[in-house]
Amino acid sequence: MSIEGKMTNPRPILQFLSNQTIEKIITEARDILCKLGVEVHNEEILSMLHDHGAKVDRAKRRVLLTTEVIDKALKSTPCSFKLYDVLGNETNDFSGYNVHFTPGSAALNILDAKTQDIRKPVTKDYIDYAKIVSQLKNIASQSTAFIPADVHEKISDSYRLYLSLLYCEKPVVTGAFTVDAFDIMKELQIVVRGDEHQLASKPLAIFSCCPTSPLKWSEVTSQNVVDCARFSIPVEFISMPLSGFMAPVTLVGTLVQHTAETISGIVISQLTRPGTPVLYGGSPAVFDVRYETTPMGAIGTQMIDCAHNEIGKYLGIPTQAYISLSDAKMLDAQAGLESSMGATLAALAGINNVSGPGMLDFESCQSLEKLVLDNEICGMVLRLVKGIEPKEDFPALPRFEELLKEQHLLISEHTQKYLKAELYFPGRVIDRANRARWQEEGGLTLLRRAQQEVESLVENYKPTRLSDTAKVELTRLMSREARRCGMPSLPETTV
Amino acid sequence: MDLLRRISEALQTGSIEKVATLTKQAIEEKVVPRDILDKGLIAGMSVIGDRYKKHEIFLPEVLLAAKAMYAGMDILKPMFLKDEMPTLGRVVIGTVQGDIHDIGKNLVGIMLRGAGFRVIDLGKDVPPERFIEVAKKENAEVIGMSALLTTTMPAMKKVIELVKKEGLNGKVKTIIGGAPVSAEYAQHIGADAYAYDSINAVDCIRGLVQKP
Ligand code: B12
Numbered sequence: 001m002s003i004e005g006k007m008t009n010p011r012p013i014l015q016f017l018s019n020q021t022i023e024k025i026i027t028e029a030r031d032i033l034c035k036l037g038v039e040v041h042n043e044e045i046l047s048m049l050h051d052h053g054a055k056v057d058r059a060k061r062r063v064l065l066t067t068e069v070i071d072k073a074l075k076s077t078p079c080s081f082k083l084y085d086v087l088g089n090e091t092n093d094f095s096g097y098n099v100h101f102t103p104g105s106a107a108l109n110i111l112d113a114k115t116q117d118i119r120k121p122v123t124k125d126y127i128d129y130a131k132i133v134s135q136l137k138n139i140a141s142q143s144t145a146f147i148p149a150d151v152h153e154k155i156s157d158s159y160r161l162y163l164s165l166l167y168c169e170k171p172v173v174t175g176a177f178t179v180d181a182f183d184i185m186k187e188l189q190i191v192v193r194g195d196e197h198q199l200a201s202k203p204l205a206i207f208s209c210c211p212t213s214p215l216k217w218s219e220v221t222s223q224n225v226v227d228c229a230r231f232s233i234p235v236e237f238i239s240m241p242l243s244g245f246m247a248p249v250t251l252v253g254t255l256v257q258h259t260a261e262t263i264s265g266i267v268i269s270q271l272t273r274p275g276t277p278v279l280y281g282g283s284p285a286v287f288d289v290r291y292e293t294t295p296m297g298a299i300g301t302q303m304i305d306c307a308h309n310e311i312g313k314y315l316g317i318p319t320q321a322y323i324s325l326s327d328a329k330m331l332d333a334q335a336g337l338e339s340s341m342g343a344t345l346a347a348l349a350g351i352n353n354v355s356g357p358g359m360l361d362f363e364s365c366q367s368l369e370k371l372v373l374d375n376e377i378c379g380m381v382l383r384l385v386k387g388i389e390p391k392e393d394f395p396a397l398p399r400f401e402e403l404l405k406e407q408h409l410l411i412s413e414h415t416q417k418y419l420k421a422e423l424y425f426p427g428r429v430i431d432r433a434n435r436a437r438w439q440e441e442g443g444l445t446l447l448r449r450a451q452q453e454v455e456s457l458v459e460n461y462k463p464t465r466l467s468d469t470a471k472v473e474l475t476r477l478m479s480r481e482a483r484r485c486g487m488p489s490l491p492e493t494t495v
Numbered sequence: 496m497d498l499l500r501r502i503s504e505a506l507q508t509g510s511i512e513k514v515a516t517l518t519k520q521a522i523e524e525k526v527v528p529r530d531i532l533d534k535g536l537i538a539g540m541s542v543i544g545d546r547y548k549k550h551e552i553f554l555p556e557v558l559l560a561a562k563a564m565y566a567g568m569d570i571l572k573p574m575f576l577k578d579e580m581p582t583l584g585r586v587v588i589g590t591v592q593g594d595i596h597d598i599g600k601n602l603v604g605i606m607l608r609g610a611g612f613r614v615i616d617l618g619k620d621v622p623p624e625r626f627i628e629v630a631k632k633e634n635a636e637v638i639g640m641s642a643l644l645t646t647t648m649p650a651m652k653k654v655i656e657l658v659k660k661e662g663l664n665g666k667v668k669t670i671i672g673g674a675p676v677s678a679e680y681a682q683h684i685g686a687d688a689y690a691y692d693s694i695n696a697v698d699c700i701r702g703l704v705q706k707p
Contacts, residue, residue: 108645108675120645153646177646178593218595244555246598289554292602292692364674 011097011387014348016307022314025252029259030070032215037064038264039216042223045268052271065267073267076274079316081234083141083171084202086192086466091171092140094279094318097350099385101343101378102173103133103371104325104359105143105208111360111367113451116330118365120149123491125368126160130167131461132368132454138378139357139371141206143173146366152485155478158184159490161205162478165192166471166493169464173236173355175208179220182227184481189233191473192466200232203277206353210238210283211261213246222268229272236279236320236353237265242294243304245287251304258284258308266317279353280312281320283363294362297326297338305342306349318352322363324374325356331370331447335360339370340377347381354378369450372457376426383424391418429453498526502535502567507543509559511566518567528574529581536567537611544610548694554602561609582613584704587630588639589617591650596643599673599693603639606693607700623653630658630667636704639696640686642673651676652684659685668703672696 017025037055039062040046046063050056052072055064080095092100109118110125126148133142144160151159157177164172165188176182185205193199209225211217217225228235239261241247243254262280269276286300287293295301305321312319324343328334339356346354357378358371392414393399402412409415429449431438438444444452475490482490498521505513514536521531543560546552572580588604590597597619604614615633617625626638638658642648651671658667670688671681681689688703690696 147645149645153649156646177644212595220595242598290550292554292599362674 009387009389011350011385012348013097013350014306014345015310016303017310019314021252022311025255025259025311026315028256029263030067032256032260033065033070033264034067035064036215037062038211038260039063040222040268041217041219042226045217045222045226048271049267065264069267069271070263073270074263074315074317076270077266077315077317078275078277080318081203081277083206083234084204085169085171086165086204086464087169088193088202092353094277094352097385098352099347099350099354099382100140100352101138101324101354101357101374101382102141103129103139103143103145103374104322104356104363104366105145105173106175107146107359107364107366109361109365110146111330111365111369113368113454116447118361121146121366122150123148123163123493126163127167127493128454128458129366129368129371130164132371132457133170134168134461134464135457136372136375138375138382140170141173141353142168142170143355144175145358148491150491151482152487154178154485155181155184155481155487157181158188158481159478161185161188162474163493165189165466166474167464169466171203172205173208173353174205176224177220179223179227182224184477186227186231186233187477188474191470191477196231203232203234206234206236206279208238208281209235209265210240211265213239213241213261214257215261215264217264217268225265225268226272229269229276232273232276234277234279235265235269236281237262238320238322239265239282239284240294241284242287243285243300244289247284251300251307254284254286254304255307255311258282258304259311262308262312278317279320280308280315280317281322281353282308283322283355284308293327295327296322296356296359296363297328297334297342299341302342302345305351306345309346309349309351313350319350320353320355321346321351322355323351324354324377325359325363326370327360327362329361329365331367331373331450335370336373336377336446339374340381343374343377343381344384347385350385368454369447372427372450372453373429373446376430379426380424391422427453498524499530499535499538502531503539503542506536506539506560506563506567509556509563511559511563514563514567515570518570522570522574528571531571532568532581532611536564536571540564540609540611544606544694544697557609558605561605564609580613583611583701584637585613585615585633585635586637586639586700587615587617587626587633587635588641589621589626590619590641590643591647591654592620592622593650594642594644594647595619596641596673599643600639600641602693603641603672603690603696606697610697610701612697612700623650623657626654627657627661627663630663631661635667637668637670637700639670639672639700642671642676645675648673648675648680651686655685670696670699670703 083092110121241257285294305323309319323346326335326338357374668687678689690699
């Protein structure tokens with residue numbers, strides 16, 4: 001009986017919803033889309049939906065979808081897709097229960113390394129960030145994690161994509177803040193890939209696009225969905241119902257709303273171009289009626305995330321969620337507990353693209369120190385979901401004979417073969433020293449260890465292998481864009 | 496007076512009908528309308544505000560109380576000259592141009608109304624000129640701006656520059672809010688105040704309109 005080499009035990013999977021509940025939620029969501037409809041502030045999309053048989057009230061910008069339209073859209077949505085780094089190598093396979101982590105994106109602030117106080121980030125911070133993400137093994141893609149404040153606001157969304165492509169090989173999770181920004185953000189990607197077709201066949205970036213709860217699409221975000229579809233650029237839908245405030249207080253009620261909003265996005269994208277890759281994503285949150293905040297580390301928020309992922313899976317669409325992050329203000333115990341709880345649940349639920357590492361304070365603050373800690377959390381949970389499986393463990397007798405004879409298994413062949421695959425060894429940020437050694441090595445707090453790790457990663461960075469011609473072209477395009485906004489030159493960068 | 500205390504208490508429990516009935520009763524009993532407003536309705540809301548701050552009650556209870564307050568105000572309105580409710584002040588609020596985040600701004604609006612301000616809500620994605628135009632037309636004492644994006648914060652500065660340019664400086668006070676901004680940013684762009692949540696907004700705006 002040989003059961004070696006293959007996964008013989010189940011992958012640990014977390015499940016909240018029965019198929020029956022999922023079907024009911026989807027039915028109710030579809031009903032809402034057909035009877036109450038969705039408000040779309042975009043003439044072009046209203047016309048498109050009208051042409052496909054949806055009932056459009058132009059004055060109110062309200063569209064009643066039909067079951068046919070919804071079915072058609074769901075049918076053409078790909079059940080998986082992949083991302084490729086700037087060199088064209090596959091990095092992310094969004095399918096099944098595969099889990100990939102990406103840093104929380106679009107923070108307003110950065111937690112300063114020295115003062116541990118917030119400030120607006122600048123170009124240098126972004127470059128440091130990209131250098132660090134390049135080397136974090138458990139973070140599959142980079143995200144455009146924050147907005148450098150030393151460039152004109154009109155280019156701040158495209159500029160971070162530019163820096164990302166210049167300094168890090170990993171694919172990018174990003175998004176535009178305006179309709180106009182899409183164009184340059186697409187052009188930058190084309191420079192890396194060569195042309196439109198190659199970009200379509202090897203996606204480099206995912207755009208986050210948000211419906212507005214309840215049941216509405218703004219002009220900007222809906223146009224981003226359409227523009228992405230035209231170039232077959234993957235989109236992740238980030239519906240953000242707030243339980244008890246802009247959504248029902250119950251988790252199921254929130255899920256109904258999330259499902260309706262996400263399906264409405266899928267309809268817009270799939271009618272524009274059937275087969276456009278999308279992630280069934282979201283950043284729902286329970287609303288804290290004491291503080292008027294949207295806690296991302298709340299257990300309720302994390303449960304909704306895992307459950308919306310189950311609905312996405314049921315519909316056969318790869319999934320995303322904003323879940324492994326914290327609302328703490330600094331790298332403290334709350335930051336660790338909320339992030340690791342989220343990351344663990346996300347991985348067990350099999351959320352395909354998990355957004356959050358590095359993020360604090362309701363998605364508003366990135367911390368490089370937290371990012372390197374979170375990389376360890378991600379490593380642990382990625383190990384977790386590999387589960388437990390026999391590795392030449394049966395028959396057990398010979399191994400124990402060896403142990404009794406040698407008195408230890410440290411240099412056993414079996415140990416040498418499986419040590420690193422079986423046991424996860426975290427980096428230096430996680431303290432595993434005995435007290436005396438820890439003390440001798442400076443008695444460093446987590447924050448100090450994380451700061452040292454950040455410094456050493458920045459120092460050890462090696463430039464990306466993207467061709468120099470591409471880098472020059474990226475800079476040319478970005479500088480031209482900057483000049484259009486009245487910035488004579490871009491901030492100093494040294495590649 | 497007992498009746499006014501009862502109005503205030505009914506309001507605090509969010510009893511919409513009871514507030515309406517008691518307000519009618521007070522009018523019939525010829526209580527001075529201004530007293531019904533100040534010592535009944537607004538007094539009740541002020542207790543609610545304090546209890547909310549202390550986490551003794553949560554947002555839904557505050558909104559229920561506010562709703563009860565509006566019910567009372569509707570009945571009281573015809574008692575005032577030209578149907579004009581006395582207010583603590585007129586506040587024009589909106590989310591600045593390019594920004595569609597309006598949840599926080601809406602909450603601030605609700606709380607301000609509940610506290611007895613007249614609120615003119617311009618919605619979201621509001622061009623700078625519109626703030627000025629409406630503030631002038633409505634004789635507003637305060638302009639409140641919300642921004643949630645790094646990219647839209649600078650629009651606040653434009654509004655403040657326009658306030659100065661139009662000679663409204665001093666007459667119209669400005670207050671800002673939203674996740675990317677701060678008290679330092681307010682100072683930096685010359686706004687008169689910054690508030691971090693709806694209850695704080697009410698306190699700050701009260702301070703702004705207080706005549707010295
Ligand atoms: C909910 C939300 C949305 C919802 C908004 C729904 C709506 N109707 O408003 C949706 C999903 C539509 C959305 C869309 C987008 N969002 Co958004 N969003 C958020 C989120 C998670 C919470 C905001 C919120 O409602 N909080 C709850 C309320 C009650 O709090 P508040 O807004 O802070 O308001 C309180 C105080 O600030 C204060 N206050 C607020 N306004 C005012 C005004 C005055 C006068 C005063 C006195 C006080 C005051 O009192 C309020 C009450 O307590 C924030 C994260 C965050 N940390 O803020 C991101 C966030 C602001 N969004 C972000 C982004 C990127 C976007 C998009 C661009 C994404 C996209 N590519 O599609 C679009 C915006 C498009 C556009 N042009 O505007 C980023 C900002 C990035 C940046 N650096 O600028 C954030 C930080 C999240 C992130 N990291 O990605 N978003």
